[in-house]
Amino acid sequence: MNFDRDQIIAALAEALSAIVVFKGRPAPTMRLGEHTDPAKTLELDSDDLILVGVELSDLLGVEVPEEAIDWVDDSSGHRRCRTLGEMADGILRYFQKEAVRG
Secondary structure (H helix, E strand, O other): OOOOHHHHHHHHHHHHHHHHHHOOOOOOOOOOOOOOOHHHHOOOOHHHHHHHHHHHHHHHOOOOOHHHOOOEEOOOOOOEEOOHHHHHHHHHHHHHHHHHHO
C-alpha cells in the first residue's frame, strides 16, 4: 500500500468525476488537480463527498475509511472544503499511521 501524493490526487479526481457522472451530469472537462475545491468547482455537497471514499477504495484497491478523508477545514473559524491536495495529504497521513500500527 505505497501510494504517493500524485497517485492519491489522481484517484480522488477520478472518483469525483465518477460521482458527477453518477449524478447525471457531464464529466468534468477541466483538469482536476491539487488545488481543486470539489464543492466549488464540481458543485458537490457533503453527501456527495461521502461517496468518494467508496469510489477511492475501489480505485486504489484498498479500503479508505471515511475517517481518512478529512473534507472540511474549520481551523480558520469558517468552514471550507479542502482541496484535493489537502485531502491527499490527509489520506497519506492516515496510511502512514496505519502502517506504523501494523
